[in-house]
Amino acid sequence: MEFRYLPMTESDKKEMLNTIGVESTDALFADIPDDVRLNGELNLKKPANEAELMKELTRMAGKNANLKEYSSFLGAGVYDHFIPSVVDHVISRSEFYTAYTPYQPEVSQGELQAIFEFQTMICELTGMEVANSSMYDGGTALAEGVTLSAGQTKRRKIIISKTVHPESRQVIQTYAKGQNLQVVEINAVNGITDLHQLEKEIDENTASVVIQYPNFFGQIEPLDNINEVIRQQKKTMFIVSSNPLALGYLTPPGDFGADIVVGDTQVFGIPAQFGGPHCGYFATTDKLKRKVPGRLVGQTTDEEGERGFVLTLQAREQHIRRDKATSNICSNQALNALASSVALSSIGKRGLRKMAVLNMQKARYAKQQLASAGIPAVFSGPFFNELVIKLPEDAARINEKLLASGIIGGYDLGVDYPEWKNHMLIAVTENRTKDEIDTFVKELGDIHG
DSSP: OOOOSSSOOHHHHHHHHHHHTOSOHHHHTTTSOGGGSOOSOOSOOOOOOHHHHHHHHHHHHTTSOOTTTSEEOOOTTOOOOOOOTHHHHHHTSHHHHSOOOOOOGGGOHHHHHHHHHHHHHHHHHHTOSEEOSOBSOHHHHHHHHHHHHHHHHTOOEEEEETTSOHHHHHHHHHHHHHHTOEEEEEOEETTEEOHHHHHHHOOTTEEEEEEEESOTTSBOOOHHHHHHHHTTSTTOEEEEEEOTTGGGTSOOGGGGTOSEEEEEGGGTTOOOGGGOSOOEEEEEOGGGGGGOSSEEEEEEEOTTSOEEEEEEEEOSTTTSOGGGOSOOOOOOOHHHHHHHHHHHHHHHHHHHHHHHHHHHHHHHHHHHHHHHTTOOBSOOSOBSSEEEEEOSSOHHHHHHHHHHTTEEOOEEGGGTOGGGTTEEEEEOOTTOOHHHHHHHHHHHHHHHO
16 A cells, blocks of 8 residues: 655645645755756656565664674763663653753743753762753764863863863864864874973963863873863863763762863663763853853742743743854753653662772773783773773774674774774673673684684
8 A cells, every 4th residue: 555655645746736826846845046956857767565675674774783692891981871761761752852952941840850950960970060051962062062161261272181082182183173162183092192292282261171080091191180280270171071870980070170060861761872972071160151041940849939941041042032042952852851860769879889899890891801811901900891902904804703703893993083983882780791702702712713
Protein backbone atom coordinates (compact mmCIF):
# COMPACT_ATOMS: atom_id res chain seq x y z
CA MET A 1 0.00 0.00 0.00
CA GLU A 2 1.27 3.47 -0.90
CA PHE A 3 1.21 6.22 1.74
CA ARG A 4 1.45 9.94 1.08
CA TYR A 5 3.93 11.70 3.35
CA LEU A 6 2.71 15.26 2.75
CA PRO A 7 -0.87 16.01 3.85
CA MET A 8 -1.90 17.64 0.55
CA THR A 9 -3.93 16.22 -2.34
CA GLU A 10 -4.18 17.53 -5.90
CA SER A 11 -7.57 19.04 -5.04
CA ASP A 12 -5.92 20.81 -2.09
CA LYS A 13 -3.36 22.32 -4.48
CA LYS A 14 -6.06 23.50 -6.91
CA GLU A 15 -8.08 25.06 -4.11
CA MET A 16 -5.08 26.98 -2.77
CA LEU A 17 -4.05 28.19 -6.24
CA ASN A 18 -7.62 29.33 -6.94
CA THR A 19 -7.72 31.18 -3.62
CA ILE A 20 -4.64 33.25 -4.48
CA GLY A 21 -5.66 33.63 -8.13
CA VAL A 22 -2.88 31.67 -9.80
CA GLU A 23 -3.50 29.10 -12.53
CA SER A 24 -0.64 26.68 -11.82
CA THR A 25 2.38 26.00 -9.63
CA ASP A 26 4.67 27.08 -12.49
CA ALA A 27 2.84 30.39 -12.69
CA LEU A 28 3.34 30.83 -8.95
CA PHE A 29 7.12 30.82 -9.50
CA ALA A 30 7.10 32.81 -12.75
CA ASP A 31 9.20 35.59 -11.22
CA ILE A 32 12.15 33.23 -10.71
CA PRO A 33 14.46 33.35 -13.80
CA ASP A 34 14.61 30.19 -15.89
CA ASP A 35 18.40 29.96 -15.65
CA VAL A 36 18.29 29.43 -11.89
CA ARG A 37 15.42 26.95 -11.90
CA LEU A 38 15.91 23.19 -11.81
CA ASN A 39 14.84 21.91 -15.21
CA GLY A 40 14.26 18.21 -14.73
CA GLU A 41 14.02 15.75 -11.89
CA LEU A 42 16.33 15.44 -8.91
CA ASN A 43 18.64 12.43 -9.03
CA LEU A 44 16.83 10.64 -6.21
CA LYS A 45 15.72 7.08 -5.72
CA LYS A 46 12.09 6.25 -6.39
CA PRO A 47 10.01 6.83 -3.22
CA ALA A 48 9.43 3.70 -1.16
CA ASN A 49 6.38 2.81 0.84
CA GLU A 50 6.56 2.74 4.62
CA ALA A 51 7.28 -0.99 4.96
CA GLU A 52 10.07 -0.94 2.34
CA LEU A 53 11.58 2.20 3.84
CA MET A 54 11.68 0.68 7.33
CA LYS A 55 13.46 -2.42 6.00
CA GLU A 56 16.04 -0.30 4.18
CA LEU A 57 16.73 1.92 7.19
CA THR A 58 16.97 -1.12 9.49
CA ARG A 59 19.54 -2.72 7.18
CA MET A 60 21.57 0.50 7.14
CA ALA A 61 21.39 0.88 10.93
CA GLY A 62 22.50 -2.73 11.33
CA LYS A 63 25.88 -1.83 9.82
CA ASN A 64 26.71 0.32 12.84
CA ALA A 65 28.71 -1.03 15.74
CA ASN A 66 26.54 -0.53 18.83
CA LEU A 67 27.39 -0.56 22.50
CA LYS A 68 24.97 -3.38 23.26
CA GLU A 69 26.90 -5.87 21.15
CA TYR A 70 30.42 -4.43 21.29
CA SER A 71 32.62 -3.58 24.27
CA SER A 72 33.91 -0.04 23.87
CA PHE A 73 37.22 1.47 24.98
CA LEU A 74 36.58 4.66 23.03
CA GLY A 75 36.26 7.87 25.03
CA ALA A 76 37.87 11.17 24.00
CA GLY A 77 34.87 13.20 25.12
CA VAL A 78 31.98 10.77 24.56
CA TYR A 79 31.70 7.82 26.93
CA ASP A 80 29.81 4.58 27.54
CA HIS A 81 28.42 4.93 31.07
CA PHE A 82 25.63 3.31 33.04
CA ILE A 83 22.26 4.97 32.43
CA PRO A 84 19.51 4.20 34.98
CA SER A 85 16.35 2.91 33.24
CA VAL A 86 14.27 5.61 34.95
CA VAL A 87 15.93 8.26 32.74
CA ASP A 88 14.10 7.20 29.57
CA HIS A 89 10.82 6.80 31.45
CA VAL A 90 10.94 10.41 32.66
CA ILE A 91 12.25 12.17 29.55
CA SER A 92 9.74 10.28 27.37
CA ARG A 93 6.81 11.92 29.14
CA SER A 94 5.12 14.27 26.71
CA GLU A 95 5.21 17.29 29.02
CA PHE A 96 9.02 17.09 28.97
CA TYR A 97 9.60 15.51 25.57
CA THR A 98 7.69 18.16 23.63
CA ALA A 99 8.57 21.19 25.78
CA TYR A 100 10.89 23.75 24.25
CA THR A 101 11.43 26.82 26.40
CA PRO A 102 9.51 27.61 29.62
CA TYR A 103 8.55 31.18 28.69
CA GLN A 104 5.33 30.95 30.72
CA PRO A 105 6.37 30.00 34.27
CA GLU A 106 2.80 29.55 35.49
CA VAL A 107 2.38 26.54 33.16
CA SER A 108 6.01 25.33 33.14
CA GLN A 109 6.71 24.62 36.80
CA GLY A 110 7.86 21.03 36.20
CA GLU A 111 10.28 22.02 33.48
CA LEU A 112 11.59 24.97 35.48
CA GLN A 113 12.12 22.88 38.59
CA ALA A 114 14.01 20.25 36.57
CA ILE A 115 16.29 22.97 35.20
CA PHE A 116 16.73 24.49 38.68
CA GLU A 117 17.78 21.10 40.07
CA PHE A 118 20.26 20.71 37.18
CA GLN A 119 21.80 24.09 38.00
CA THR A 120 22.02 23.20 41.69
CA MET A 121 23.75 19.87 41.08
CA ILE A 122 26.25 21.46 38.67
CA CYS A 123 27.13 24.07 41.31
CA GLU A 124 27.68 21.34 43.90
CA LEU A 125 29.90 19.34 41.55
CA THR A 126 32.02 22.24 40.31
CA GLY A 127 32.28 24.23 43.53
CA MET A 128 30.92 27.31 41.77
CA GLU A 129 28.20 29.73 42.86
CA VAL A 130 26.04 29.98 39.71
CA ALA A 131 25.26 27.61 36.84
CA ASN A 132 23.09 28.14 33.78
CA SER A 133 20.33 25.91 32.45
CA SER A 134 22.47 24.07 29.92
CA MET A 135 24.15 24.70 26.57
CA TYR A 136 24.66 22.76 23.35
CA ASP A 137 27.73 20.81 24.45
CA GLY A 138 31.04 21.12 26.26
CA GLY A 139 32.91 22.61 23.30
CA THR A 140 30.57 25.52 22.69
CA ALA A 141 30.25 26.11 26.45
CA LEU A 142 34.04 26.47 26.62
CA ALA A 143 34.09 28.90 23.69
CA GLU A 144 31.36 30.97 25.37
CA GLY A 145 33.54 31.11 28.49
CA VAL A 146 36.43 32.42 26.42
CA THR A 147 34.36 35.20 24.84
CA LEU A 148 32.94 36.10 28.26
CA SER A 149 36.48 36.47 29.63
CA ALA A 150 37.46 38.75 26.75
CA GLY A 151 34.41 40.93 27.27
CA GLN A 152 34.86 41.07 31.03
CA THR A 153 38.58 41.89 31.05
CA LYS A 154 38.64 43.96 27.82
CA ARG A 155 41.69 41.91 26.79
CA ARG A 156 42.27 40.04 23.51
CA LYS A 157 44.75 37.26 24.31
CA ILE A 158 43.56 33.74 25.16
CA ILE A 159 46.00 31.09 26.38
CA ILE A 160 44.88 27.50 25.98
CA SER A 161 46.69 24.27 26.75
CA LYS A 162 47.17 21.71 23.97
CA THR A 163 45.93 19.15 26.49
CA VAL A 164 42.43 20.60 25.97
CA HIS A 165 40.20 18.54 23.64
CA PRO A 166 41.26 19.25 20.02
CA GLU A 167 37.66 19.80 18.90
CA SER A 168 37.07 22.29 21.70
CA ARG A 169 40.20 24.16 20.63
CA GLN A 170 38.86 24.29 17.08
CA VAL A 171 35.56 25.74 18.31
CA ILE A 172 37.49 28.38 20.29
CA GLN A 173 39.49 29.28 17.18
CA THR A 174 36.24 29.76 15.26
CA TYR A 175 34.75 32.01 17.96
CA ALA A 176 38.05 33.88 18.31
CA LYS A 177 38.16 34.78 14.62
CA GLY A 178 34.86 36.63 14.83
CA GLN A 179 35.88 38.37 18.06
CA ASN A 180 39.40 39.24 16.82
CA LEU A 181 40.98 37.36 19.69
CA GLN A 182 44.56 36.06 19.73
CA VAL A 183 44.76 32.38 20.73
CA VAL A 184 48.09 31.07 22.06
CA GLU A 185 48.51 27.32 22.64
CA ILE A 186 50.73 25.89 25.39
CA ASN A 187 52.57 22.61 24.84
CA ALA A 188 52.35 19.53 27.03
CA VAL A 189 55.10 17.94 29.09
CA ASN A 190 54.52 14.34 30.26
CA GLY A 191 50.84 14.68 29.38
CA ILE A 192 50.10 17.91 31.29
CA THR A 193 50.39 21.64 30.62
CA ASP A 194 53.92 23.07 30.45
CA LEU A 195 53.91 25.52 33.39
CA HIS A 196 57.20 27.15 32.37
CA GLN A 197 55.82 28.03 28.94
CA LEU A 198 52.61 29.26 30.55
CA GLU A 199 54.59 31.60 32.83
CA LYS A 200 56.41 33.05 29.81
CA GLU A 201 53.24 33.56 27.75
CA ILE A 202 50.92 35.08 30.35
CA ASP A 203 50.99 38.87 30.42
CA GLU A 204 48.87 41.99 31.02
CA ASN A 205 47.00 41.37 27.72
CA THR A 206 45.82 37.87 28.71
CA ALA A 207 42.06 37.61 29.16
CA SER A 208 42.02 33.98 30.30
CA VAL A 209 43.88 30.70 30.58
CA VAL A 210 41.99 27.56 29.52
CA ILE A 211 42.76 24.16 31.09
CA GLN A 212 40.98 20.77 30.92
CA TYR A 213 40.56 18.69 34.10
CA PRO A 214 41.06 15.75 33.64
CA ASN A 215 42.70 16.71 30.36
CA PHE A 216 42.29 15.14 26.92
CA PHE A 217 45.00 12.57 27.68
CA GLY A 218 43.19 11.57 30.87
CA GLN A 219 45.82 13.20 33.10
CA ILE A 220 45.02 15.31 36.17
CA GLU A 221 46.27 18.87 35.71
CA PRO A 222 47.81 20.62 38.77
CA LEU A 223 45.15 23.33 39.02
CA ASP A 224 46.59 24.78 42.21
CA ASN A 225 49.96 25.45 40.56
CA ILE A 226 48.30 26.77 37.41
CA ASN A 227 46.15 29.14 39.46
CA GLU A 228 49.29 30.54 41.15
CA VAL A 229 50.73 31.38 37.74
CA ILE A 230 47.46 32.96 36.55
CA ARG A 231 47.07 35.16 39.63
CA GLN A 232 50.32 36.90 38.77
CA GLN A 233 48.10 38.89 36.39
CA LYS A 234 45.25 40.43 38.40
CA LYS A 235 42.47 40.49 35.81
CA THR A 236 43.32 37.24 33.96
CA MET A 237 40.54 34.68 34.33
CA PHE A 238 40.93 30.95 34.99
CA ILE A 239 38.66 28.76 32.81
CA VAL A 240 38.43 25.01 33.43
CA SER A 241 36.73 22.45 31.18
CA SER A 242 35.88 19.49 33.38
CA ASN A 243 34.34 16.02 33.14
CA PRO A 244 31.60 16.25 35.83
CA LEU A 245 31.79 12.53 36.60
CA ALA A 246 35.43 12.93 37.62
CA LEU A 247 34.30 15.65 40.03
CA GLY A 248 32.49 12.93 41.97
CA TYR A 249 35.95 12.13 43.33
CA LEU A 250 38.37 14.92 42.40
CA THR A 251 38.58 18.28 44.17
CA PRO A 252 36.27 20.68 42.25
CA PRO A 253 37.85 23.46 40.14
CA GLY A 254 36.07 26.09 42.24
CA ASP A 255 38.29 25.12 45.18
CA PHE A 256 41.35 25.94 43.06
CA GLY A 257 40.17 29.45 42.21
CA ALA A 258 38.53 28.85 38.83
CA ASP A 259 36.43 31.75 37.51
CA ILE A 260 34.48 29.70 34.96
CA VAL A 261 33.92 25.93 34.86
CA VAL A 262 32.34 24.30 31.83
CA GLY A 263 31.90 20.80 30.47
CA ASP A 264 29.50 18.23 29.05
CA THR A 265 27.00 16.20 31.09
CA GLN A 266 26.86 13.40 28.49
CA VAL A 267 28.41 11.22 31.20
CA PHE A 268 25.12 11.42 33.14
CA GLY A 269 22.14 9.75 31.48
CA ILE A 270 22.88 10.67 27.84
CA PRO A 271 23.86 7.92 25.36
CA ALA A 272 26.80 8.34 23.00
CA GLN A 273 24.26 8.50 20.10
CA PHE A 274 26.85 9.08 17.37
CA GLY A 275 28.33 12.14 19.05
CA GLY A 276 25.24 14.17 19.90
CA PRO A 277 23.11 15.87 20.86
CA HIS A 278 24.60 16.26 24.30
CA CYS A 279 24.38 18.89 27.03
CA GLY A 280 26.91 21.53 28.00
CA TYR A 281 27.04 23.16 31.42
CA PHE A 282 28.39 26.60 32.35
CA ALA A 283 29.18 27.50 35.96
CA THR A 284 30.81 30.61 37.34
CA THR A 285 31.05 33.02 40.27
CA ASP A 286 28.18 35.17 41.52
CA LYS A 287 30.07 38.22 40.26
CA LEU A 288 29.65 37.07 36.65
CA LYS A 289 26.04 35.87 36.81
CA ARG A 290 24.75 38.66 34.55
CA LYS A 291 27.29 37.71 31.88
CA VAL A 292 26.36 34.01 31.76
CA PRO A 293 25.12 32.88 28.31
CA GLY A 294 21.72 31.24 28.09
CA ARG A 295 19.38 31.56 31.04
CA LEU A 296 19.16 31.07 34.79
CA VAL A 297 16.18 29.60 36.61
CA GLY A 298 15.52 30.91 40.10
CA GLN A 299 13.41 29.80 43.05
CA THR A 300 10.75 32.10 44.50
CA THR A 301 7.41 32.05 46.34
CA ASP A 302 4.00 33.01 45.00
CA GLU A 303 1.46 35.31 46.69
CA GLU A 304 0.27 32.37 48.79
CA GLY A 305 3.76 31.59 50.00
CA GLU A 306 4.09 28.46 47.87
CA ARG A 307 7.46 27.53 46.36
CA GLY A 308 7.74 28.31 42.65
CA PHE A 309 10.27 28.72 39.84
CA VAL A 310 10.87 31.46 37.27
CA LEU A 311 13.32 32.44 34.54
CA THR A 312 15.48 34.86 36.54
CA LEU A 313 18.16 36.04 34.12
CA GLN A 314 18.22 35.71 30.34
CA ALA A 315 21.35 37.32 28.91
CA ARG A 316 20.35 36.56 25.32
CA GLU A 317 19.92 38.76 22.27
CA GLN A 318 16.26 37.69 22.15
CA HIS A 319 15.54 39.31 25.50
CA ILE A 320 17.76 42.37 25.83
CA ARG A 321 19.32 44.96 23.50
CA ARG A 322 21.58 43.28 20.99
CA ASP A 323 24.64 45.30 21.99
CA LYS A 324 24.17 44.16 25.61
CA ALA A 325 23.69 40.45 24.83
CA THR A 326 26.49 38.15 25.96
CA SER A 327 25.70 35.26 23.63
CA ASN A 328 23.85 34.24 20.51
CA ILE A 329 22.85 30.88 21.95
CA CYS A 330 19.23 30.70 20.77
CA SER A 331 18.16 27.23 21.83
CA ASN A 332 18.52 25.00 24.86
CA GLN A 333 19.24 21.41 25.75
CA ALA A 334 16.57 21.16 28.45
CA LEU A 335 15.60 17.57 27.60
CA ASN A 336 19.19 16.36 27.86
CA ALA A 337 19.71 18.47 30.98
CA LEU A 338 16.67 16.71 32.42
CA ALA A 339 18.20 13.33 31.51
CA SER A 340 21.35 14.27 33.42
CA SER A 341 19.32 15.53 36.38
CA VAL A 342 17.32 12.30 36.57
CA ALA A 343 20.47 10.19 36.26
CA LEU A 344 22.26 12.15 38.99
CA SER A 345 19.22 11.99 41.28
CA SER A 346 18.94 8.25 40.71
CA ILE A 347 22.63 7.57 41.27
CA GLY A 348 22.80 9.85 44.32
CA LYS A 349 25.76 11.50 46.02
CA ARG A 350 27.31 8.28 47.34
CA GLY A 351 26.55 6.45 44.11
CA LEU A 352 28.29 9.17 42.12
CA ARG A 353 31.44 8.83 44.17
CA LYS A 354 31.29 5.04 43.83
CA MET A 355 30.81 5.38 40.07
CA ALA A 356 33.85 7.68 39.81
CA VAL A 357 35.95 5.31 41.93
CA LEU A 358 34.94 2.34 39.74
CA ASN A 359 36.16 4.23 36.69
CA MET A 360 39.48 4.87 38.37
CA GLN A 361 39.88 1.30 39.65
CA LYS A 362 39.04 -0.35 36.33
CA ALA A 363 41.27 2.03 34.37
CA ARG A 364 44.15 1.19 36.71
CA TYR A 365 43.48 -2.53 36.34
CA ALA A 366 43.61 -2.09 32.55
CA LYS A 367 46.86 -0.11 32.86
CA GLN A 368 48.40 -2.88 35.00
CA GLN A 369 47.31 -5.65 32.60
CA LEU A 370 48.52 -3.74 29.56
CA ALA A 371 51.92 -3.22 31.19
CA SER A 372 52.11 -6.96 31.88
CA ALA A 373 51.41 -7.58 28.20
CA GLY A 374 54.31 -5.32 27.22
CA ILE A 375 52.17 -2.25 26.46
CA PRO A 376 52.92 0.26 29.22
CA ALA A 377 51.10 3.59 29.58
CA VAL A 378 52.99 6.53 28.09
CA PHE A 379 52.42 8.95 30.98
CA SER A 380 53.26 8.33 34.63
CA GLY A 381 51.19 11.03 36.35
CA PRO A 382 47.80 10.72 38.10
CA PHE A 383 44.85 10.08 35.77
CA PHE A 384 41.10 9.46 35.87
CA ASN A 385 39.72 6.84 33.46
CA GLU A 386 41.75 7.37 30.28
CA LEU A 387 45.34 6.51 29.42
CA VAL A 388 47.63 6.69 26.41
CA ILE A 389 49.50 3.68 25.01
CA LYS A 390 52.02 3.31 22.17
CA LEU A 391 51.27 0.85 19.36
CA PRO A 392 53.51 -1.04 16.92
CA GLU A 393 51.54 0.22 13.90
CA ASP A 394 48.87 2.69 12.81
CA ALA A 395 46.06 2.94 15.38
CA ALA A 396 43.39 2.96 12.65
CA ARG A 397 44.53 -0.46 11.38
CA ILE A 398 44.63 -1.87 14.89
CA ASN A 399 41.10 -0.58 15.52
CA GLU A 400 39.92 -2.43 12.40
CA LYS A 401 41.37 -5.67 13.79
CA LEU A 402 39.78 -5.03 17.20
CA LEU A 403 36.40 -4.31 15.59
CA ALA A 404 36.51 -7.70 13.88
CA SER A 405 36.81 -9.19 17.39
CA GLY A 406 33.78 -7.28 18.70
CA ILE A 407 35.80 -4.51 20.36
CA ILE A 408 35.59 -0.77 19.71
CA GLY A 409 39.16 0.41 20.25
CA GLY A 410 40.51 3.67 21.58
CA TYR A 411 41.02 7.05 19.93
CA ASP A 412 43.78 7.46 17.33
CA LEU A 413 45.82 10.36 18.74
CA GLY A 414 47.72 10.76 15.48
CA VAL A 415 44.61 12.33 13.95
CA ASP A 416 45.06 15.48 16.05
CA TYR A 417 48.62 15.20 17.33
CA PRO A 418 51.16 14.26 14.61
CA GLU A 419 53.79 13.76 17.32
CA TRP A 420 51.57 11.04 18.82
CA LYS A 421 51.25 8.94 15.66
CA ASN A 422 50.77 5.23 16.52
CA HIS A 423 49.40 6.18 19.95
CA MET A 424 45.93 5.35 21.24
CA LEU A 425 43.82 7.00 23.95
CA ILE A 426 41.91 4.32 25.85
CA ALA A 427 38.86 4.91 28.07
CA VAL A 428 37.81 2.41 30.74
CA THR A 429 34.44 3.14 32.33
CA GLU A 430 32.44 1.39 35.03
CA ASN A 431 30.57 -0.50 32.27
CA ARG A 432 33.64 -2.50 31.29
CA THR A 433 33.82 -5.90 32.97
CA LYS A 434 37.00 -7.72 33.98
CA ASP A 435 36.47 -10.20 31.15
CA GLU A 436 36.08 -7.40 28.62
CA ILE A 437 39.27 -5.70 29.82
CA ASP A 438 41.19 -8.98 29.80
CA THR A 439 39.96 -9.78 26.27
CA PHE A 440 40.91 -6.30 25.08
CA VAL A 441 44.41 -6.66 26.55
CA LYS A 442 44.82 -10.12 25.00
CA GLU A 443 43.75 -8.90 21.56
CA LEU A 444 46.12 -5.93 21.76
CA GLY A 445 48.90 -8.17 23.05
CA ASP A 446 48.43 -10.58 20.14
CA ILE A 447 48.57 -7.67 17.67
CA HIS A 448 51.55 -6.18 19.48
CA GLY A 449 53.32 -9.49 19.07
